[in-house]
Amino acid sequence: MNTDVATATIWVMKFGGTSVATPDLMRNAVARIQERRNEGHRIVVVVSAMGDTTDRLLELARQLSAKPSRRELDVLLSAGEQQSMALLSIALEEAGIAAISFTGRQGGIRTDDRYSQARIVSIDPSRIHSELERNRVVVVAGFQGENEQQDVTTLGRGGSDTSAVALAAALDAKGCEILTDVDGVYTADPRVVPRARRLERLSSDEMLEMATFGARVLHGRSVELARRYNVPLVVASSTRSGPGTRIEPPKEEPEMEQVVVRAITDDPAVRKVSLLHVPDTPGVAAKVFQVLGEAQVPVRLIVQAQGSKKHNDITLILPSDAPLDEALLQKMVDIVGGESWLLDENVALLSVVGEGIAREPGIAAKIFSVLAEEKVNIDVISTSNLVISCVVPESCLVRAAAALHAALVETE
Amino acid sequence: MNTDVATATIWVMKFGGTSVATPDLMRNAVARIQERRNEGHRIVVVVSAMGDTTDRLLELARQLSAKPSRRELDVLLSAGEQQSMALLSIALEEAGIAAISFTGRQGGIRTDDRYSQARIVSIDPSRIHSELERNRVVVVAGFQGENEQQDVTTLGRGGSDTSAVALAAALDAKGCEILTDVDGVYTADPRVVPRARRLERLSSDEMLEMATFGARVLHGRSVELARRYNVPLVVASSTRSGPGTRIEPPKEEPEMEQVVVRAITDDPAVRKVSLLHVPDTPGVAAKVFQVLGEAQVPVRLIVQAQGSKKHNDITLILPSDAPLDEALLQKMVDIVGGESWLLDENVALLSVVGEGIAREPGIAAKIFSVLAEEKVNIDVISTSNLVISCVVPESCLVRAAAALHAALVETE
Numbered sequence: 001m002n003t004d005v006a007t008a009t010i011w012v013m014k015f016g017g018t019s020v021a022t023p024d025l026m027r028n029a030v031a032r033i034q035e036r037r038n039e040g041h042r043i044v045v046v047v048s049a050m051g052d053t054t055d056r057l058l059e060l061a062r063q064l065s066a067k068p069s070r071r072e073l074d075v076l077l078s079a080g081e082q083q084s085m086a087l088l089s090i091a092l093e094e095a096g097i098a099a100i101s102f103t104g105r106q107g108g109i110r111t112d113d114r115y116s117q118a119r120i121v122s123i124d125p126s127r128i129h130s131e132l133e134r135n136r137v138v139v140v141a142g143f144q145g146e147n148e149q150q151d152v153t154t155l156g157r158g159g160s161d162t163s164a165v166a167l168a169a170a171l172d173a174k175g176c177e178i179l180t181d182v183d184g185v186y187t188a189d190p191r192v193v194p195r196a197r198r199l200e201r202l203s204s205d206e207m208l209e210m211a212t213f214g215a216r217v218l219h220g221r222s223v224e225l226a227r228r229y230n231v232p233l234v235v236a237s238s239t240r241s242g243p244g245t246r247i248e249p250p251k252e253e254p255e256m257e258q259v260v261v262r263a264i265t266d267d268p269a270v271r272k273v274s275l276l277h278v279p280d281t282p283g284v285a286a287k288v289f290q291v292l293g294e295a296q297v298p299v300r301l302i303v304q305a306q307g308s309k310k311h312n313d314i315t316l317i318l319p320s321d322a323p324l325d326e327a328l329l330q331k332m333v334d335i336v337g338g339e340s341w342l343l344d345e346n347v348a349l350l351s352v353v354g355e356g357i358a359r360e361p362g363i364a365a366k367i368f369s370v371l372a373e374e375k376v377n378i379d380v381i382s383t384s385n386l387v388i389s390c391v392v393p394e395s396c397l398v399r400a401a402a403a404l405h406a407a408l409v410e411t412e
Numbered sequence: 413m414n415t416d417v418a419t420a421t422i423w424v425m426k427f428g429g430t431s432v433a434t435p436d437l438m439r440n441a442v443a444r445i446q447e448r449r450n451e452g453h454r455i456v457v458v459v460s461a462m463g464d465t466t467d468r469l470l471e472l473a474r475q476l477s478a479k480p481s482r483r484e485l486d487v488l489l490s491a492g493e494q495q496s497m498a499l500l501s502i503a504l505e506e507a508g509i510a511a512i513s514f515t516g517r518q519g520g521i522r523t524d525d526r527y528s529q530a531r532i533v534s535i536d537p538s539r540i541h542s543e544l545e546r547n548r549v550v551v552v553a554g555f556q557g558e559n560e561q562q563d564v565t566t567l568g569r570g571g572s573d574t575s576a577v578a579l580a581a582a583l584d585a586k587g588c589e590i591l592t593d594v595d596g597v598y599t600a601d602p603r604v605v606p607r608a609r610r611l612e613r614l615s616s617d618e619m620l621e622m623a624t625f626g627a628r629v630l631h632g633r634s635v636e637l638a639r640r641y642n643v644p645l646v647v648a649s650s651t652r653s654g655p656g657t658r659i660e661p662p663k664e665e666p667e668m669e670q671v672v673v674r675a676i677t678d679d680p681a682v683r684k685v686s687l688l689h690v691p692d693t694p695g696v697a698a699k700v701f702q703v704l705g706e707a708q709v710p711v712r713l714i715v716q717a718q719g720s721k722k723h724n725d726i727t728l729i730l731p732s733d734a735p736l737d738e739a740l741l742q743k744m745v746d747i748v749g750g751e752s753w754l755l756d757e758n759v760a761l762l763s764v765v766g767e768g769i770a771r772e773p774g775i776a777a778k779i780f781s782v783l784a785e786e787k788v789n790i791d792v793i794s795t796s797n798l799v800i801s802c803v804v805p806e807s808c809l810v811r812a813a814a815a816l817h818a819a820l821v822e823t824e
Contacts, residue, residue, distance in 0.1 A: 023475040060499055063435040065506040072505070075513050076498035079491040086488035087472055093484070094477040101487050106562060150518060 009174040010132065011041035014048075014142065014164035018181045019238035020084050021051030026091045028239045032179055033137060034097065035241060042132040044171060046142040046164040047088050049080025070115035074144075074154045078104070081141035081160075089139045099137040102127065104144035104152070108170075109163065111145035111153045118153035120145060120162070123170035140167060158219020165222045169229035176231050177244070178218060183237035184245035185210070185217055187409045188264040193401050195410060199262060201246040204233070206262050206353050209387040212300070213351035214267030223247070250355070261354040261363065261408040266401050268348040268394055269320040270300060272379065275332055277311045277339035287335045288314065297322040300349060301389060303380050314338075315380050317349060317391060347379060348397040351389040352408060358383045363408070370407045376400045421586040422544065423453035426460075426554065426576035430593045431650035432496050433463030438503045440651045444591055445549060446509065447653060454544045456583060458554040458576040459500050461492025482527035486556075486566045490516070493553035493572075501551045511549040514539065516556035516564070520582075521575065523557035523565045530565035532557060532574070535582035552579060570631020577634045581641035588643050590630060591650035596657035597622070597629055600676040604810050605817045611674060613658040616645070618674050618765050621799040624712070625763035626679030635659070662767070673766040673775065673820040678813050680760040680806055681732040682712060684791070687744055689723045689751035699747045700726065709734040712761060713801060715792045726750075727792050729761060729803060759791065760809040763801040764820060770795045775820070782819045788812045 013036060015029050029045075037043050057076050061068045085101040092099035104111075108124035131138045142160025147153050155162050161178060168176035185207065188196035202210075204227040211220035217235055226233045227249060236244025278284060285302055292299055301317040314336065318324060329341045357363045364381075367388060371378055376399065380391040392400050425448060427441050441457075449455050469488050473480045497513040504511035516523075520536035543550045554572025559565050567574050573590060580588035597619065600608040614622075616639035623632035629647055638645045639661060648656025690696060697714055704711055713729040726748065730736060741753045769775045776793075779800060783790055788811065792803040804812050 023472065026476060057495060060435065060495075061502055064438060064499060064503045068502040069505055072498040072501045072513055075515075076495055076502075079494040079498075082491040082494065083469060083472075083488055086484040086491075087476060089484045090473055090480040090488075091476045093481055101484055103487075 008040050008042045010044060010171045011036050012044045012046060012164050012168040012171065012173045012176040014046040014160060014176065014178050015088070015238055016160065016178075016180050017048040017051055017054070019179055020047055020088060023087075023091070025238070026088055027095075029088065029179070030091050030095045030097070032238060032241075033092065034095065036177070037097065037137070041174070042135075043137045044128060044132070044167055044173070045088065045137060045139045046160055046167060047081060047084045047139060048142050048160040049077070050084045050087075053080040053083070071151060074115045074152055077154055078141065078144040078152045081143055085139045085141045092137055092139070097137055098135060099139055100131050101139040101141075103141050104163070105146035107138075107140040107167065109140075109145035109166070111147055111155070113147040113149065113151070113153065115153055117156035118145060118147065120155070120166050123166060125167070125170045128167075128171065158221045161219050161222035162225060165225045165229070165231055165233070168231045169225070173231070175234055176226065177234040177236055179236055179238035180217060181238065182217060182235075183240070183242050185215065185235050185247070186263065188401055188405050189215070189266055192266050192398055193264065193405045195402070195405060199245045200243070201248060202262050203250040203355055204247050205250045205386055206355060207233075207247045209351070209353045209384075210263055210265050213349060213353065213387060213389060214265040215263070218247075261352055261357060263353050264401055264405045264409065265351045265353060266348060266397055267300075267351075268397055270317050270347060270349045270391075271320050271324075272344040272347045272391060273316045273318060273324075273329065273332075274342040274344075275314040275316070275336055275338045276342065278314050278336045280310055280312050284314065284336050288316065288332055291328070291332050291335055292318075295323060295328055297324060297328075301380065301382050301391070303382055317347075317380065320345070346394045347391050348394040349389055350392050350397065350400055350404065351387050352404060353387050355386060357388060358385050364388055366407060367404065370403050371400055374399055374403045376403075420452050420454045422456060422580075422583045423448050424456045424458065424576050424580040424583065424585045424588040426458040426572060426588065426590050427500070427650055428572065428590075428592050429460040429463055429466070431591055432459055432500060435499075435503070437651070438500055439507075441500060441591070442503050442507045442509070444650060444653075445504065446507065448589070449509065449549070453586070454547075455549045456540060456544070456579055456585070457500065457549060457551045458572055458579060459493065459496045459551060460554050460572040461489070462496045462499075465492040465495070483563060486527045486564055489566055490553070490556040490564045493555055497551045497553045504549055504551070509549055510547060511551055512543050513551040513553075515553050516575070517558035519550075519552040519579065521552075521557035521578070523559055523567070525559040525561065525563070525565065527565055529568035530557060530559065532567070532578050535578060537579070537582045540579075540583065570633045573631050573634035574637060577637045577641070577643055577645070580643045581637070585643070587646055588638065589646040589648055589656070591648055592629060593650065594629060594647075595649035595652070595654050597627070597647050597659070597675070599674065599821045600813055600817050601627070601678055604678050604813050605676065607814070607817060607822060611657045612655070613660060614674050615662040615767055616659050617662045617798055618767060619645075619659045621763070621765045621796075622675055622677050625761060625765065625799060625801060626677040627675070673764055673769060675765050676813050676817045676821065677763045677765060678760060678809055679712075679763075680809055682729050682759060682761050682803075683732050683736075684756040684759045684803060685728045685730060685736075685741065685744075686754040686756075687726040687728070687748055687750045688754065690726050690748045692722055692724050693749075696726065696748050700728065700744055703740070703744050703747055704728075704730075707735060707740055709736060709740075713792065713794050713803070715794055729759075729792065732757070758806045759803050760806040761801055762804050762809065762812055762816065763799050764816060765799050767798060769800060770797050776800055778819060779816065782815050783812055786811055786815045
């Protein structure tokens with residue numbers, strides 16, 4: 001409060017829907033904002049729609065149409081953030097903190113015109129700057145922007161996190177804090193592995209892999225954006241004080257010697273598709289990606305057994321909520337010249353994340369031996385520089401996650 | 413549908429909150445729109461927030477602050493119309509009717525910056541015109557506009573009706589139809605006088621007096637605007653077909669001979685304030701109006717007994733929901749040099765409306781004799797060219813209204 005505003009740094013704070021779901025939770029958010037403000041920062045807040053507002057509005061739209069217009073859905077859903085931004089500003093003013101709310105448009109967020117999955121094309125932060133100079137907290141609606149036709153657009157999944165990181169980049173903020181219902185990023189999902197502990201820090205590369213392989217605390221899109229624009233991210237609790245987890249840009253020269261397993265992530269919401277007896281010709285994987293891309297099915301993993309045989313099996317791990325039917329499965333078999341397909345819903349993806357772990361052969365070996373001891377059958381294994389993923393039977397997931405956590409995280 | 417769009421007339425239809433409160437009611441609204449469209453009109457729809465949305469949002473704001481910022485309240489409440497306009501567009505598209513929703517801003521509605529009670533300063537209908545030319549139904553959010561600072565504003569009481577009439581004027585529409593939960597304007601409130609019947613037509617002057625003296629079907633502000641811009645108004649049912657009630661500009665030369673009592677209106681939501689023993693000096697009423705104006709208390713009636721005495725009593729009829737406390741009452745007594753005040757909450761206002769009725773002495777006489785027969789004590793009586801109002805005990809209201817309706821309306 002005693003800080004010279006003209007030289008103060010900007011700090012962006014994003015509150016998710018569960019963190020502003022009730023008036024009491026809004027007051028909690030105000031307390032977090034007050035803390036940062038007392039540290040001398042100028043504050044920009046990005047806010048999601050309250051609690052289940054978005055689901056409620058979507059349900060109303062579905063009662064009217066099986067396939068509502070995307071433009072109108074964006075108009076509808078963006079009203080949710082408009083409500084929460086006004087209410088949070090009212091709560092701030094009530095606590096004696098000068099505040100003003102802005103829609104995405106008023107916050108200068110311009111997007112392309114892909115309704116319901118728009119991309120930010122530019123941010124003009126001039127109006128935000130001028131309100132910050134008046135020592136006001138600026139509350140901006142997350143998840144939304146405006147296209148060239150002056151229509152509201154929404155940013156799709158993880159949209160509010162993306163708004164927050166993009167604003168932090170445009171405002172050259174000192175950091176972007178994601179406030180949520182957990183107090184940081186954990187070494188595993190505490191609901192699956194009770195001994196999981198909060199990480200003090202991790203790299204944005206590590207966070208990105210964790211987001212891709214099941215960690216739900218941050219959406220990969222916002223982590224990517226933070227990495228690209230060198231925005232320091234913090235994940236912290238919206239209801240109580242605490243340091244949270246710092247997510248930092250990866251070091252240019254990673255410490256080669258020090259390979260650290262950061263976390264175990266689990267994702268039960270996957271299914272395994274096997275395309276059987278596929279001729280071993282080049283470009284087979286590309287054809288599969290093309291078919292799935294057209295059907296808007298994202299691929300988590302693809303594994304092609306590299307044997308000496310003329311025919312191989314191709315195994316795909318796909319998210320459970322992606323559209324997939326028999327016609328699509330048959331189309332994949334046909335395009336790669338395979339014989340048939342198999343579908344297994346009872347699998348889960350278990351991943352070990354840490355910078356450079358794939359360079360350290362001891363870690364993969366340890367994973368194999370731990371899971372063998374636990375009598376967990378490993379179905380598929382895939383490695384990259386940052387992550388080693390195994391597909392295991394869904395029934396073994398909790399046991400396997402706890403065992404890997406004990407052997408690789410708790411020993412450090 | 414077979415009409416040449418280029419030469420088609422524009423028709424504005426306004427649906428209130430109770431008329432779009434559920435998906436089923438929205439489909440009813442779509443049927444009304446389809447009927448007008450089939451008549452060859454190009455349609456602009458103005459829509460309010462669904463059902464109790466506005467009250468729900470206000471309640472949330474009140475849980476956060478006893479005196480929330482008016483700017484933020486406008487941001488909050490305008491989200492309600494944004495939801496209903498998107499949902500109604502989705503319902504129209506589902507019925508095969510091309511539609512697009514616009515906020516007040518997108519509809520070109522510019523206002524002054526009096527948040528929560530803004531006045532429309534101009535309308536730029538170019539974007540609406542271009543969508544109408546593409547044969548789309550344009551759904552515009554009622555109750556809202558944008559000020560010079562590019563902030564959303566709301567229009568206060570009766571705001572959506574005002575939006576509709578103002579758009580009809582700016583678009584040079586053939587008419588503006590207010591669709592609501594009754595099928596027209598009645599000769600009395602049917603809940604009070606069961607024998608009340610729907611009026612085919614009445615003049616905007618008559619409607620204005622009815623709105624002022626208790627008829628809740630239309631807000632006086634929109635009727636005034638319709639009269640000023642010569643916009644023909646229709647009040648009709650949102651749930652079923654019907655001619656409704658036409659409200660027409662008053663004739664330049666009223667038919668002097670034909671004095672018609674149009675309707676009996678009742679308003680139980682009033683209270684009577686008496687300022688006692690006030691010196692009979694000029695300008696006393698002006699002083700009272702000034703005090704009440706500063707306190708934002710509208711005056712329904714003011715009656716000053718014109719006797720030969722040096723001191724008179726001043727009687728005021730004020731709406732029950734206007735702010736009024738002992739300090740304000742004492743302030744009025746002091747400023748007019750009176751002795752004391754009396755407050756009576758148990759009164760009601762009963763009014764007889766019709767062009768030229770005050771010129772026809774027989775009507776006032778009839779009112780007196782009917783109420784005397786019913787043993788209803790008349791407390792105050794006030795006449796203008798269009799209306800004769802009596803203040804009666806609230807307990808006699810239903811009996812008095814039925815008797816006046818029988819004697820003055822049902823006999824015609």
